[in-house]
Amino acid sequence: MTKQIHLAAHFPGVNNTTVWSDPRSGSQIDFDSFRHLAQTAERGKFDFFFLAEGLRLREMKGRIHDLDVVGRPESLTVLAALSAVTTHLGLAATVNSTFNEPYEVARRLASLDHLSGGRAAWNVVTSWDAFTGENFRRGGYLAEADRYTRATEFLQTARELWDSWAPDAVTAADGQFIRPGGISTFHHEGKHFTITGQFNVPRPPQGHPVIIQAGDSDEGRNFAASSADVIFSRHSKLEEGRAFYRDVKSRLPRYGRSPDDLKILPAVTYVLGDTQEDAAERAAEIRKAQVSPQTAISFVEGVWGRDLSAYDPDGPLPDLEPDLGPGVSEGRAQFRGDRGAVAAKWRALAEEKNLSIRELVIETAAPQTFVGTAASVAEEINLFVQTDAADGFIFVPHLTPGGLDDLVDQVVPLLQEKGVFRADYTGPTLRDHLGLTKEPS
Amino acid sequence: MTLHLAVALDGAGWHPAAWRAEGARPDRLFTAGYWAELVVEAERGLLDWVTFEDSLGLQSSRFDAPDDRLDQVRGRLDAVLLAAALAPLTSRIGLIPTTIVTHTEPFHVAIGIASLDHASRGRAGWRPRLSARPDEAAHFGRREFPPLDVADVARIRRLFGEAADAVEVVRRLWDSWEDDAEIRDAATGRFIDRDRLHYIDFQGEWFDVKGPSITPRSPQGQPLVTSLGHDVVPYEFAARGSDVVYVTPQDKDDARRIVGQVREAEATVGRTGPELKIFADLVVFLGGDKARLDDLDGAALVSDAHIFEGTPEGLADLLVGWRDAGLDGYRLRPGVLPGDLSAITQGLVPELQARGLFRKAYETADLRGRLGLARPVSRYARAS
Numbered sequence: 167m168t169k170q171i172h173l174a175a176h177f178p179g180v181n182n183t184t185v186w187s188d189p190r191s192g193s194q195i196d197f198d199s200f201r202h203l204a205q206t207a208e209r210g211k212f213d214f215f216f217l218a219e220g221l222r223l224r225e226m227k228g229r230i231h232d233l234d235v236v237g238r239p240e241s242l243t244v245l246a247a248l249s250a251v252t253t254h255l256g257l258a259a260t261v262n263s264t265f266n267e268p269y270e271v272a273r274r275l276a277s278l279d280h281l282s283g284g285r286a287a288w289n290v291v292t293s294w295d296a297f298t299g300e301n302f303r304r305g306g307y308l309a310e311a312d313r314y315t316r317a318t319e320f321l322q323t324a325r326e327l328w329d330s331w332a333p334d335a336v337t338a339a340d341g342q343f344i345r346p347g348g349i350s351t352f353h354h355e356g357k358h359f360t361i362t363g364q365f366n367v368p369r370p371p372q373g374h375p376v377i378i379q380a381g382d383s384d385e386g387r388n389f390a391a392s393s394a395d396v397i398f399s400r401h402s403k404l405e406e407g408r409a410f411y412r413d414v415k416s417r418l419p420r421y422g423r424s425p426d427d428l429k430i431l432p433a434v435t436y437v438l439g440d441t442q443e444d445a446a447e448r449a450a451e452i453r454k455a456q457v458s459p460q461t462a463i464s465f466v467e468g469v470w471g472r473d474l475s476a477y478d479p480d481g482p483l484p485d486l487e488p489d490l491g492p493g494v495s496e497g498r499a500q501f502r503g504d505r506g507a508v509a510a511k512w513r514a515l516a517e518e519k520n521l522s523i524r525e526l527v528i529e530t531a532a533p534q535t536f537v538g539t540a541a542s543v544a545e546e547i548n549l550f551v552q553t554d555a556a557d558g559f560i561f562v563p564h565l566t567p568g569g570l571d572d573l574v575d576q577v578v579p580l581l582q583e584k585g586v587f588r589a590d591y592t593g594p595t596l597r598d599h600l601g602l603t604k605e606p607s
Numbered sequence: 608m609t610l611h612l613a614v615a616l617d618g619a620g621w622h623p624a625a626w627r628a629e630g631a632r633p634d635r636l637f638t639a640g641y642w643a644e645l646v647v648e649a650e651r652g653l654l655d656w657v658t659f660e661d662s663l664g665l666q667s668s669r670f671d672a673p674d675d676r677l678d679q680v681r682g683r684l685d686a687v688l689l690a691a692a693l694a695p696l697t698s699r700i701g702l703i704p705t706t707i708v709t710h711t712e713p714f715h716v717a718i719g720i721a722s723l724d725h726a727s728r729g730r731a732g733w734r735p736r737l738s739a740r741p742d743e744a745a746h747f748g749r750r751e752f753p754p755l756d757v758a759d760v761a762r763i764r765r766l767f768g769e770a771a772d773a774v775e776v777v778r779r780l781w782d783s784w785e786d787d788a789e790i791r792d793a794a795t796g797r798f799i800d801r802d803r804l805h806y807i808d809f810q811g812e813w814f815d816v817k818g819p820s821i822t823p824r825s826p827q828g829q830p831l832v833t834s835l836g837h838d839v840v841p842y843e844f845a846a847r848g849s850d851v852v853y854v855t856p857q858d859k860d861d862a863r864r865i866v867g868q869v870r871e872a873e874a875t876v877g878r879t880g881p882e883l884k885i886f887a888d889l890v891v892f893l894g895g896d897k898a899r900l901d902d903l904d905g906a907a908l909v910s911d912a913h914i915f916e917g918t919p920e921g922l923a924d925l926l927v928g929w930r931d932a933g934l935d936g937y938r939l940r941p942g943v944l945p946g947d948l949s950a951i952t953q954g955l956v957p958e959l960q961a962r963g964l965f966r967k968a969y970e971t972a973d974l975r976g977r978l979g980l981a982r983p984v985s986r987y988a989r990a991s
């Protein structure tokens with residue numbers, strides 16, 4: 167059976183994927199930028215618009231990282247404003263489960279769902295680092311091993327709050343604003359939260375907002391398989407994507423769920439050209455803009471854990487061994503893994519292809535997923551979906567705010583012609599767009 | 608000098624039976640459309656701003672605990688998100704949501720209100736409010752919270768002290784990016800000048816916050832901070848961190864006495880910068896339905912604020928009469944929505960305009976400017 171593709175738009179991030187040096191690059195904070203991208207996505211009949219979150223500015227070598235775009239709004243606030251200038255587009259907020267409390271997050275998401283008429287989604291992320299914790303009263307108290315026990319309990323608690331109002335609790339008739347029994351008292355007692363009382367927002371129009379998950383570890387995948395409606399994944403290559411897809415979908419039966427209950431949407435980028443060569447040329451230019459000489463050095467510093475500012479970005483990698491101590495980067499998942507192994511891989515690649523520092527970083531740290539003509543990109547998108555490397559994609563543009571204009575104008579119509587992407591919305595809610603038909607509880 | 612007029616929006620209006628009034632739309636209270644109609648009407652009436660109430664528990668007829676009443680409006684939307692959803696639908700009116708500083712992290716508040724200021728192009732304000740309800744604390748489960756004894760002044764001072772710290776953190780975060788921090792300097796590859804971003808390094812008894820904000824400085828720099836007070840301790844809280852204080856005089860003499868107390872509070876805390884703007888809160892019924900609603904509710908309405916019943920002309924007389932007690936303006940709490948709001952915009956406002964006491968067009972696009980408050984330079988900006 168031909169699968170229908172799901173598409174989402176990611177507002178450009180605070181990392182080097184976003185090219186700020188381009189003359190077309192607009193404000194990362196002005197509301198018009200958000201409006202433009204959201205309305206473009208809605209014009210393209212996308213499933214949803216997505217905002218990431220980071221609750222502390224990134225640092226390198228103990229100072230605020232200044233080479234990438236810096237500065238973002240509070241996700242839910244901007245999405246609420248966007249609900250007024252869009253009519254069908256889903257609105258997805260990344261909200262951390264470590265530096266928030268269930269009562270508050272549940273009521274804010276329920277509020278967004280009401281304000282948007284059933285279009286809210288929550289990307290439950292679990293960053294737990296003490297660095298971010300310095301901005302919050304609880305500080306960095308969470309052990310890494312606890313990040314998903316807290317996230318799981320957090321989400322469970324939020325669901326209890328949403329369920330505590332009957333769908334028909336508000337009657338506003340016969341002298342009763344709330345019907346008797348319409349609001350029940352919640353009691354939650356667990357490792358992370360012991361709370362009781364009454365929730366103060368009516369049950370959201372979608373029942374529960376759509377739940378997105380973006381972790382990659384074994385625990386993260388189980389959390390998604392048990393609890394999420396959508397996975398935002400990093401596995402954007404065909405083979406890798408298929409393996410991830412198989413792995414995650416095969417976990418669903420354990421939780422009594424079927425493959426259709428969880429959509430897998432990798433983050434992807436794209437570059438269009440009039441011909442394949444033209445697209446490849448543009449793609450190379452974009453990669454160069456994404457990795458300035460300073461950014462190249464900064465990446466190698468992140469992996470090496472050392473100050474390498476004296477090195478020439480157009481010269482070879484330093485002859486030094488990486489310092490595997492605490493590292494020089496804070497607030498980025500990127501440099502958290504096994505830096506020794508990454509350094510060895512980079513050195514081997516640089517030697518094999520005789521790459522300078524900048525060339526190496528361009529090759530490894532600026533991946534592009536779909537590069538080609540509108541027709542070939544549409545073909546490829548469809549191939550990924552029909553061969554189970556994905557159920558659709560979250561597109562990350564490199565330009566603010568016009569970075570998805572040509573995708574929507576040129577590629578989406580081709581997908582619609584193929585009959586693999588909706589020509590129009592068929593329902594008002596995000597659950598409708600995603601084909602999630604079961605009433606959540 | 609002309610008057611400033613704000614309106615406080617809450618549920619179906621400030622009478623607990625307002626949802627049962629003629630013309631009420633209780634079935635729409637949780638939709639964006641209901642609020643959009645109200646705020647667009649308030650903007651048509653050239654009002655200074657609207658406030659949105661909020662709480663972290665169900666509304667109650669008691670101040671210290673929930674009640675079991677199902678015959679009054681229960682449930683509400685998050686005020687910051689509600690205000691944000693209205694920002695693109697309006698262009699001049701100020702939008703001032705409430706947040707509960709006792710439980711909400713100041714960091715989250717700071718970025719939420721700054722984002723509202725960005726989305727509204729400089730029309731955001733904030734009303735910090737504290738919660739004294741044990742049941743609300745139990746929704747968070749983070750702290751012991753015994754019932755509040757109103758005679759326990761020391762505890763009340765501590766709660767306000769915590770709230771004052773929250774306001775201080777929020778204000779520092781709003782200043783933590785200097786206006787010209789973004790440089791986009793291709794030659795050096797730098798997007799920002801990090802010397803113009805600042806750690807706030809707040810350390811206090813209740814929380815520590817490092818900073819800087821994740822959100823660039825907003826159009827107003829410092830969105831308008833407004834707080835409600837009924838006594839010296841909250842007046843001192845306002846004097847420390849607010850731009851506007853809402854007070855609840857019962858008559859003109861009371862207004863004069865309260866204005867005196869507010870000025871004294873400013874001296875006590877050593878306020879620097881512009882004086883607090885003092886707005887009197889009034890519950891207003893301009894359509895004559897109060898008696899019927901009192902009947903429906905089973906008791907006469909009780910309020911912390913003076914309750915006015917009458918005509919727009921009568922209300923105009925009162926506003927003019929009390930003004931020279933030292934008030935800068937009023938925040939009207941419509942008894943019934945939308946009826947009493949349209950009576951304000953279509954009855955009271957023309958009446959005041961005819962007396963030369965109210966604007967005929969908005970003077971400024973931003974909210975601070977409307978009160979004659981300049982856009983402050985970041986406290987962290989180095990003199991250069």
Ligand SMILES: Cc1cc2nc3c(=O)[nH]c(=O)nc-3n(C[C@H](O)[C@H](O)[C@H](O)COP(=O)(O)O)c2cc1C
Nearest residue numbers: 218219260291292293380381382383386398399400
């Ligand atoms: C594609 C993707 C996007 C993510 N976006 C965010 C984000 O915006 N904010 C955040 O705090 N964490 C983000 N994360 C981090 C994850 O939510 C998660 O906390 C982290 O990956 C650790 O979990 P894991 O060990 O299961 O990977 C993202 C992860 C992935 C894979």
